[in-house]
Amino acid sequence: MSKALSVEVRDVHKFFTRGGERLDVLNGLSLDVPQQEFLALMGPSGSGKTTLLNLIAGLDTPSSGEIQVAGAVISQMSEAALATWRTRNIGFVFQFYHLLPVLSALENVELPLLLLPLSAKQRREQALNALDIVGLADRVHHRPGQLSGGQQQRVGIARAIVTDPAIIVADEPTGDLDAKSAEAILELLVQLKSSLGKSIVMVTHDPRAAQRADRTLHLDKGRLVESGMLEHA
Amino acid sequence: MKYLSLIFRNISRNRVRSILTALGTMVLVLVVTLVWSVLDFLQKATSEKNANIKAIVTEKWQFPSQMPFSYAGPLSEGGPREKGDYRVKPDDSMTWQFYGGSLVQDPKQRNPLENLFAFAMEPRKIMTMMDDLDDLPKRDPKAAEEFKKVIEKMEQTKNGLIVGKDRLKLLNKTVGDKFKIYSINYKGIDLDFEVVGVVPPGRYDGSVFMRRDYLLDGLDQYERNNKKKHPLAEKTLGLVWLRVPDQPTFQKVAKQITTNPAFSSPAVKVETSSSGIGAFLDAYRDLFWGMRYLLAPAIWVTLSLVISNAISISVRERRLEFAVLKVLGFRPGHILWMVLGEALLLGLSAGLLSAGATWYFVNKVMIGIKFPIAFFPAFFIPIDALWWGVMVGGVAALAGSLLPAWSARTVKVSDVFAKIA
Numbered sequence: 001m002s003k004a005l006s007v008e009v010r011d012v013h014k015f016f017t018r019g020g021e022r023l024d025v026l027n028g029l030s031l032d033v034p035q036q037e038f039l040a041l042m043g044p045s046g047s048g049k050t051t052l053l054n055l056i057a058g059l060d061t062p063s064s065g066e067i068q069v070a071g072a073v074i075s076q077m078s079e080a081a082l083a084t085w086r087t088r089n090i091g092f093v094f095q096f097y098h099l100l101p102v103l104s105a106l107e108n109v110e111l112p113l114l115l116l117p118l119s120a121k122q123r124r125e126q127a128l129n130a131l132d133i134v135g136l137a138d139r140v141h142h143r144p145g146q147l148s149g150g151q152q153q154r155v156g157i158a159r160a161i162v163t164d165p166a167i168i169v170a171d172e173p174t175g176d177l178d179a180k181s182a183e184a185i186l187e188l189l190v191q192l193k194s195s196l197g198k199s200i201v202m203v204t205h206d207p208r209a210a211q212r213a214d215r216t217l218h219l220d221k222g223r224l225v226e227s228g229m230l231e232h233a
Numbered sequence: 234m235k236y237l238s239l240i241f242r243n244i245s246r247n248r249v250r251s252i253l254t255a256l257g258t259m260v261l262v263l264v265v266t267l268v269w270s271v272l273d274f275l276q277k278a279t280s281e282k283n284a285n286i287k288a289i290v291t292e293k294w295q296f297p298s299q300m301p302f303s304y305a306g307p308l309s310e311g312g313p314r315e316k317g318d319y320r321v322k323p324d325d326s327m328t329w330q331f332y333g334g335s336l337v338q339d340p341k342q343r344n345p346l347e348n349l350f351a352f353a354m355e356p357r358k359i360m361t362m363m364d365d366l367d368d369l370p371k372r373d374p375k376a377a378e379e380f381k382k383v384i385e386k387m388e389q390t391k392n393g394l395i396v397g398k399d400r401l402k403l404l405n406k407t408v409g410d411k412f413k414i415y416s417i418n419y420k421g422i423d424l425d426f427e428v429v430g431v432v433p434p435g436r437y438d439g440s441v442f443m444r445r446d447y448l449l450d451g452l453d454q455y456e457r458n459n460k461k462k463h464p465l466a467e468k469t470l471g472l473v474w475l476r477v478p479d480q481p482t483f484q485k486v487a488k489q490i491t492t493n494p495a496f497s498s499p500a501v502k503v504e505t506s507s508s509g510i511g512a513f514l515d516a517y518r519d520l521f522w523g524m525r526y527l528l529a530p531a532i533w534v535t536l537s538l539v540i541s542n543a544i545s546i547s548v549r550e551r552r553l554e555f556a557v558l559k560v561l562g563f564r565p566g567h568i569l570w571m572v573l574g575e576a577l578l579l580g581l582s583a584g585l586l587s588a589g590a591t592w593y594f595v596n597k598v599m600i601g602i603k604f605p606i607a608f609f610p611a612f613f614i615p616i617d618a619l620w621w622g623v624m625v626g627g628v629a630a631l632a633g634s635l636l637p638a639w640s641a642r643t644v645k646v647s648d649v650f651a652k653i654a
């Protein structure tokens with residue numbers, strides 16, 4: 001194991017072509033995330049934060065450069081291989097939770113486990129455990145529509161950690177929440193890092209959210225402009 | 234929670250749409266099932282049997298056929314002339330004459346409901362040669378045993394009548410009743426009858442059987458009384474039926490008869506019952522062709538479009554959801570099968586339900602659909618219709634959902650989220 005690096009991004013370029021025009025979003029970006037680090041990514045809208053996050057999560061591949069996550073070079077994998085890899089290695093937290101409305105909290109959390117060779121009982125136990133970690137043990141049979149935004153985001157986080165991935169990526173996880181709920185979610189993320197040893201990459205627009213991270217990086221026009229702010233404990 | 238339950242819940246998510254789609258599927262499967270049942274039935278009725286063939290001998294140039302009774306004996310044997318010619322066994326032939334009359338003497342006061350129209354034949358042959366009665370011992374040994382007694386009774390009663398149960402009710406008579414019939418077609422030959430029994434329920438519920446020698450006696454009596462032959466005396470034989478074991482024998486017997494100069498005035502023709510029905514149906518050939526090759530496929534295409542429409546809408550609504558599933562690690566194949574699975578589950582179950590309900594209703598509640606065409610028995614939905622229904626629904630669902638499923642499969646995660654970002 002290359003000591004303690006969860007994510008290694010090396011000279012990555014990413015461009016999109018829209019209507020025949022080339023749009024360069026990431027321009028030779030490099031980035032390291034050590035194990036058990038909580039990293040915050042900030043930057044103006046359109047600066048490429050989500051694009052970078054998608055590349056780290058294996059949802060898209062770079063135009064050039066190399067990305068290594070959790071020990072695997074993912075920049076060259078096929079779509080199907082990436083999907084299988086994601087199940088065990090990446091937990092994704094969305095701004096708008098994106099829970100399936102027809103499923104209960106428990107079933108939503110169980111969803112990624114369907115892809116693993118587990119018995120129904122094992123799935124259920126693992127999902128209940130994840131819901132317990134996020135503090136929703138008493139809401140397991142509620143549908144998303146019956147839960148508050150903060151509670152839904154907890155379900156989203158439980159779903160992200162249920163397969164026990166080493167890395168959690170979160171795209172503005174508090175962007176849709178009030179200050180109090182946001183604070184609770186950030187607290188939960190810090191917990192996941194310190195007690196479960198997860199590495200976390202979080203995109204945020206909120207400086208107060210970024211303050212809870214170990215380190216904040218700023219992205220502008222596809223480049224990191226400033227790195228290594230304050231070190232937190 | 235399992236994969237299938239996820240599929241099932243996605244179907245029940247938009248209940249109204251799913252139910253409407255299922256109903257549409259059921260109606261269309263119903264139509265296809267009926268069309269195919271009719272075609273299947275006609276196919277079976279007109280396809281040439283290779284064994285146990287019934288040949289029909291009738292007058293060649295005239296309908297209805299009116300042959301002299303002198304033809305009856307030699308035709309019943311297959312008209313053999315030379316050594317080596319095939320000889321039909323006694324139980325394997327029957328002759329039909331038709332005697333029509335009314336309970337009421339005055340033609341002006343006659344009510345068609347009180348008329349009867351009898352097959353005049355040898356009693357024994359009713360059970361050995363009539364379609365759907367010749368297999369009674371196999372189908373229902375008990376009923377056959379009972380009917381045999383009725384036939385024996387008729388053999389002892391020259392003026393005996395065996396009547397179908399519906400006809401008996403119309404005539405307002407019961408077994409044992411005696412009455413006079415005033416003939417309609419054999420003018421002047423009015424006969425006294427006694428009802429000796431009832432035909433086993435089924436195809437002949439409206440029919441009447443009498444003895445052929447009783448009709449022949451009537452013709453003789455007429456000649457004695459009037460010092461001249463009855464106008465129909467030489468035209469009394471309608472049809473002769475012959476059972477032959479196989480096609481080659483049929484060909485041989487047909488040749489024996491048509492080349493035999495004894496049957497040249499009037500000339501006769503020999504057909505199988507299927508070719509007879511076939512000739513009759515020829516008039517509708519275009520209609521059946523259209524049903525098979527235009528109507529059924531058109532319905533199938535419509536069905537696919539109905540399903541495709543519903544699935545497309547649902548896929549479009551759930552693009553974001555598919556993207557989320559992909560983020561969680563679901564592979565494109567998973568998504569494809571999830572959408573196909575929804576359509577298939579819907580199509581297969583609606584198809585089975587529809588065909589099953591049609592089968593049950595037509596066969597068990599209506600007890601078959603009666604065909605208003607001569608010779609035809611009642612028409613039933615074959616049990617095969619169950620898998621036709623499943624197949625029609627399933628194939629249409631598959632065809633209709635292939636495109637939407639593919640588009641769900643190829644949802645690009647970064648595109649979907651780029652749009653919301």
Ligand SMILES: Nc1ncnc2c1ncn2[C@@H]1O[C@H](COP(=O)(O)OP(=O)(O)OP(=O)(O)O)[C@@H](O)[C@H]1O
Nearest residue numbers: 016025044045046047048049050051647648651654
């Ligand atoms: N799949 C895509 N196809 C084409 N263009 C894209 C795609 N994804 C992102 N872009 C473009 O790339 C640029 C960066 O987008 P990105 O979503 O990474 O920005 P962001 O920093 O996350 O912004 P925000 O803060 O608004 O979420 C934008 O101009 C966006 O329109």
Ligand SMILES: [Mg+2]
Nearest residue numbers: 049050171654
């Ligand atoms: Mg973004």
